[in-house]
Amino acid sequence: MTRTIIENAYVVTVTGEEHPSGHIVIDGNTITAVGPGPAPSVEGPAERIDARGCLATPGLVNTHHHLYQWASQGLAKDNTLFEWLVALYKPWSKMDAEVVRGAASAGLGWLALSGTTTSTDHHYVFPSGRGDLFAAEIEAAAELGIRFHPCRGSMDRGQSDGGLPPDEVVEDLETIMAETEAAIDRYHDGSPGSMLRIAVAPCSPFSVSRDLLVQSAELARAKGVRLHTHLCETLDEEEHCREQFGMSPVDYMETVGWLGDDVWYAHAVHLQDADIKKMAATGTGAAHCPSSNARLGAGIARVADMLAAGVPVGLGVDGAASAEMVPMAGEVKQAMYMQRARYGPTALTARQALALGTIGGARVLGRDAEIGSLEPGKLADIALWRVDGFYAAVDDPVTAFAYGQTPPLARLIVNGRTIVRDEELVSVPQDEVARRGAGAHRRLMKLAEEVL
Numbered sequence: 001m002t003r004t005i006i007e008n009a010y011v012v013t014v015t016g017e018e019h020p021s022g023h024i025v026i027d028g029n030t031i032t033a034v035g036p037g038p039a040p041s042v043e044g045p046a047e048r049i050d051a052r053g054c055l056a057t058p059g060l061v062n063t064h065h066h067l068y069q070w071a072s073q074g075l076a077k078d079n080t081l082f083e084w085l086v087a088l089y090k091p092w093s094k095m096d097a098e099v100v101r102g103a104a105s106a107g108l109g110w111l112a113l114s115g116t117t118t119s120t121d122h123h124y125v126f127p128s129g130r131g132d133l134f135a136a137e138i139e140a141a142a143e144l145g146i147r148f149h150p151c152r153g154s155m156d157r158g159q160s161d162g163g164l165p166p167d168e169v170v171e172d173l174e175t176i177m178a179e180t181e182a183a184i185d186r187y188h189d190g191s192p193g194s195m196l197r198i199a200v201a202p203c204s205p206f207s208v209s210r211d212l213l214v215q216s217a218e219l220a221r222a223k224g225v226r227l228h229t230h231l232c233e234t235l236d237e238e239e240h241c242r243e244q245f246g247m248s249p250v251d252y253m254e255t256v257g258w259l260g261d262d263v264w265y266a267h268a269v270h271l272q273d274a275d276i277k278k279m280a281a282t283g284t285g286a287a288h289c290p291s292s293n294a295r296l297g298a299g300i301a302r303v304a305d306m307l308a309a310g311v312p313v314g315l316g317v318d319g320a321a322s323a324e325m326v327p328m329a330g331e332v333k334q335a336m337y338m339q340r341a342r343y344g345p346t347a348l349t350a351r352q353a354l355a356l357g358t359i360g361g362a363r364v365l366g367r368d369a370e371i372g373s374l375e376p377g378k379l380a381d382i383a384l385w386r387v388d389g390f391y392a393a394v395d396d397p398v399t400a401f402a403y404g405q406t407p408p409l410a411r412l413i414v415n416g417r418t419i420v421r422d423e424e425l426v427s428v429p430q431d432e433v434a435r436r437g438a439g440a441h442r443r444l445m446k447l448a449e450e451v452l
Contacts, residue, residue: 001028002047002416005039009051009384010397012351014058014359015373018398024056026380029193029416034374053388054410055397057354058373059117059381060328061361064228064266064287064316067121067137068095070103070110071440072321081234081296081322085164088321089125091448093169097131099440099447104137106437107320108144109425114327114406117147117381117414118361118371120287120316122228122266124153124203125169126179134183138196145419145427147194147381149365151201151228152183156212162244163207170207177215184223192370193379195415197225204230205249206240210256217257226366227258231265234298238270250275259284264364266316267292268306269299276302276309285312285364288356290334291326292318300338303356304347314361329406332357336402350402384411 004026011022013034025033025042033040069088076087104121111119121137134152141148154176157163163170171179180200188198200220202208213229220227232238232249241249250271253259261283268286271279279286288301306313315331317323336353340346362372370379386408387397394400401407412420419427 003027003042003044004047004049004380004413004416005042006049006051006056006382006384007039009054009056010387011056011374012354012398013374014355015375022056024374024382026413026416029380031374031378031380032376034376049384049411051384051410053386053392054384055387055401055407056374057115057383057385057401058358058371059383059412059414060115060332060357061314061365061372062111062116062119062316062328063264063314063361063364064289064318065107065119065121066123066319066321067104067107068092068100068123068125068133069319069321070107070437071095071099071444073324073441075321079296080236081298082164082236084296084322089165089169091444092125093127093166094447095125095127095130095133095444096447097133097136099444100133101136101140102436102440102443104140105144105428105433106440108141108146109428109430109433110325111317111328112144112146112412112420112425113409113423114329115383115385115409115412116328117383117412118149118365118367119146120149120151120199120228120365122151122153122201124155124201126154126171127169138187141196143428144425145414145417147371147414149197149199151199152180153201153203154180154212154216155203155207156209157207161209165207173209173212173215176212177219180216181219181223184225188223188225190224193415199226199228201228204237205245205252206237213253213256213258220262227263229258229265230267232270232275233267233293235270248272248275250278254278262366264312264314266318267298267301269293269301271302271306276306276311279306279311280309283312285314287314287316287364288335289316289318289323290331290338292323294334294338295323300342303335304339304343307352312360312363313356314364315357327406328357332402333404333406350398353402354398380413380416382411382413383409386410
């Protein structure tokens, strides 16, 4: 068992005390001690990290993403969500496993470089005959060394059935259920400390059938995995649900079994008071994606109201094509600033915003007993941020982290293993990861020439 000792850091546990000059002891993949001053003496060899001038936080937890979209950044730049989707479904219909592998490698690498130790992904576009797209992103995450929660997404309502996506990117219900169950059986690891867990994730109410939602909930609960979908992202969606189902999106999801502490919604921008009350009462979570919501003009989610009601809320960067090159640490600032823009300067503090990106996300993913805070017994997912140099002009390191430009990342540790050191990926060559992402974009654009 390897031992790592971090000393002289400003340690923010998130759920408890802060230690201005503290220590963290890691044995293997587990935190065994956190406290003020030097670490207690230990026997045997250990790697000692002098974190003087650094802020130690839990690793960030990204609760919503579409990694394949790394390959389609910079398109449909001034469109609403529905316009953006209509434009981008065309190139997405031509993606293959090579595109997804390169995009996922770059996307996950970018997340790691901004302090992310755990990430979800919502992959819901499966063009026929394009290889194993789901396996491609799982392989990329394993190579990088990030804790991964991919969601097997799906769509079964194409345009011919009144849905938004073109028919060539949807699957039939029988295929979806079989492939989703196979993905769970092949990949899901529900054991403590797991690096890979699967969720069931039909895309959205306007692209899937009622039967798919009902059967997905039944499958997920039979298999003991979580449920994820987009909900209440735009006012267009609200109108769509009322026209087609005669009720609001949250009320509709309630009728198909999609409220519960094993469910989380992406975005949740346009919620009514009754919706927030239902989510809080059932433990249904939300993934707040402030940059994507701003880029698409979707609105500002009622995060302060959700938190006050007790709704589990985490942060997400969303797909790279709807929030180009957004770093996960940047979403901490964006979430704080967006709430203040809507409610005033006391709506969300720096520490509350950091909690959203750490223990909040862990709670949304059902892993708050394992990750999201710096405590003995938790998994060793830790970020060290340099708050010396220019940042030392700010007395409070948490303020220095959350306001303005994110400080440099000195070290990122995932499951006890260093994967970023001094702003450089070390688990996979950084230049190679960047080339893969650019190559995925070029390949997708070439494949999509016939439809663009």
